[in-house]
Amino acid sequence: MARRGARSVALLVVLCAAPLDARDRQDGDSADVDYRRGMDFARLEQWDQARLAFEAGRKKAPRDKRFVLELAGVAFKQGRLGESKLELRRALRLAPGDAYAADFLATLYFLDGNLRAALKYWNRAGKPRIEVVRTVPKPRVKPALLDRALVFSPASLLRLEDLEATDARLDLLGIFPARRFALAPRQDGSFDLDLHLAEQDGAGAGRLARLLPLLRGLPYQTVHPEFFNIRGTASSSISLLRWDGRKQRIASSFSLPLAGDPRRRFTARFDARREEWDISRSARPDAFERTDLRMQRLEAAAEVESIAGRGVRWETGAAVTRRRFPAAPQQGSAAPALFADGLSLKHLAGIRATLLSVPERRFTAEAFARWQAAKTFGDRSGRFAKLDGGLQWRYFPRPRGRDWEVSGALGAGTLFGRAPLDELFSLGLERDNDLALRGHAGTLAGRKGSGPLGTGYFLANCDLQRAVYSGALWSIRAGPFVDTGRVYDTAGAFGSARRLWDVGLAVHISLLDRVGIVFSYGRDLRAGRNAFYSAT
Incomplete structure (x- = not known):
């Protein structure tokens, strides 16, 4: 009876407020009246009427954060979480130091599973405090290094x-391909932090986990x-052995944290190739008297990668390369440098930086740049340099989960001087190439060189991926893509006459979080x- 009576009294107050009394009319129907009316409706859980009252008050006092905060609360009560976040961000623009708004907004992102966005706003309010840090499961890497x-x-x-x-350091260790941070609330308002780390150890745990990575390339010899x-x-050895008669390759690398520091990593690598090339599709007509050739290459390199600051990595190194072109074409102005036998010394440098990160929008963009400067020795000694760079971005349009993903990349590069054939930029699909123009095959009858080649390039990729299936052992993502690009050649032997456009469909399959398989069809x-x- 008492509760019913209280509700009746509150309703009476609201009804009496509808026809404004003389005092309120004197106030000119002020924003404070709308605020009191909205609060009364909210106490009665009449959310639509409360929202109308608060919106009326905001029109009269657009700089008053009270209305924005209350509208966020009403939207939350009605289950419109996206609108609630929008109102809270407006409140923080009006009052950046408002701890209540920051805490409220952070909690909504935490409920979405968006920990980075939650921390962005919790930190404004001096939260969250973590009491215990746990790793799940317990990793085998040495505790001091972790x-x-x-x-x-x-x-x-x-x-x-x-x-x-922390995430950048764990990534640079090279043994945690999948990482997830989770906060577990405690009764006192603090949290415990759980680090879910999928660790790669040895050749893998279990026969299937060992065999899948080893044999995943069997269809490609x-x-x-x-x-x-x-x-x-956290030292790792990664090797590749390919016995394809037209693309033979043995490659191996060994890497470890430099001086036991997870912020720096040293890598030594060796690469030996014996390949057949067919440049009949990529070369300009009459540029060479023959378009079939063979190449032999040996390369040894050493590199250091380091975390330089928040979202920034750099790398530097050196490589020595020995290459031979048995019975290569000799006619044409570009032939002497393209098919030159000999030794080259190369300096390598690169940088990658987070250009933009908007965790509440689940959007990230990174910029990268790579530089190579080389000196060649032999009958046709000289110098050449390569510079390329670009942007890569990812966007998850839904507030939680990864059912949909939009990603893209934009890159360009140029080459200075006269470089050997294998140093040209190559667009297309080929297992040793990372410039994917997915409607162009990089090989012809198993021979390299059929994709667009040149001393400069422009390339843009855009993908839309949808999660088709997600299980404990495997998952599938699929969606369309659009690629566009062009190659240029200062010597006139290669290059494309106009911009190229490819469209198609890509399917990504993940097995045990250790092996990824990509199938694509491009036109x-x-x-x-x-x-x-x-x-x-």
Whole structure:
């Protein structure tokens, strides 16, 4: 009876407020009246009427944060979480230091599973405090090395920049391909932090986990011997053996944290190739008297990669290369440099930086740049340099989950001087190439060189991916793509006459979070050719 009576009294107050009394008319129907009316409706859980009252008050006092905060609360009560976040962001623009709005907004992102966005706003309110840090499951890497990778510590404030720095260090260790950070609430308002780390250790745990990575390349006459986290030191050996008669290759790399520091990684690699090329599709007519050739190449390199700051990595190194072109074409102005036998010394440098990160929008964009400068020795000694760079971005349009993903890349590069054939930029689908123009095959009858070649390039890729199936052992994502690009050649031997356009469909399959398989079908809209491709 008492509760019913209280509700009746509140309703009476609201009804009496509808025809304004003389005092309120004197106030000119002020924003405060709308605020009181909205609060009364909210206490009665009459959310639509409360929203109308608060919106009326906001029109009269657009700089008053009270109306924005209350509209956020009404939207939350009505289950319109997206609108609630929008109102809270407006409130923080009006009052950046409002701890209540920041805490409320952070909680909504936390409920979405968007930890980075939650931390961005919780940190404004001096939250969250973590009491215990747990790794799930317990990793086999040495505890001291893992501890140096963790920037945060128990019984302290968890800051977004510390979480991002920790994630970057764990990524550079090279043994945690999948990482997830989760906060577990405690009764006192603090949290425990759980690090879910999918660790690669040795050749894998279990027969299937060992065999899948090793044998994933069998359809392409390739095996991949891989050993990770050797003796718990995060040292790894990754190799490739390909016995394809037209693209033989042996490659191996060994990497480890430099001086036990997870912020720096040293890599030594060796690469030996014996390949057949057919440049009949990529070369200009009459540029060479023959378009079939063979190449032999040996290369050894050493590189250091380092985390330079928040979202920034750089790398530097050196490589020595020995190449031969047995019975290569000799006629044509570009032939002497393209098919020159000899030794080359090369300096390598690169940088990658987070250009834009909007965790509440689930959008990230990275910029990268790579530089190579080489000196060649032999009968046709000289110098050449390569510079390329671009942008890569990812966007998850839904507030939670990864059912939909939009991604893209934009890149361009140029080459200075006269470089050997294998140093030219090559667009198309080929297992040793990372400039994918997915309607153009990079090989012809198993021979390299059929994709567009040149001393400069422009390339743009855009993908839309939808999660088709997600299970404990495997998952499938699929969707359309659009690629466009063009290659240029200062010597006039290669290059494309106009911009190229490709469209198609790509399917990504993940097995045990260790092996990824990509199937794609692309169509070259200019030439009308199709390209079917698969890779691991």
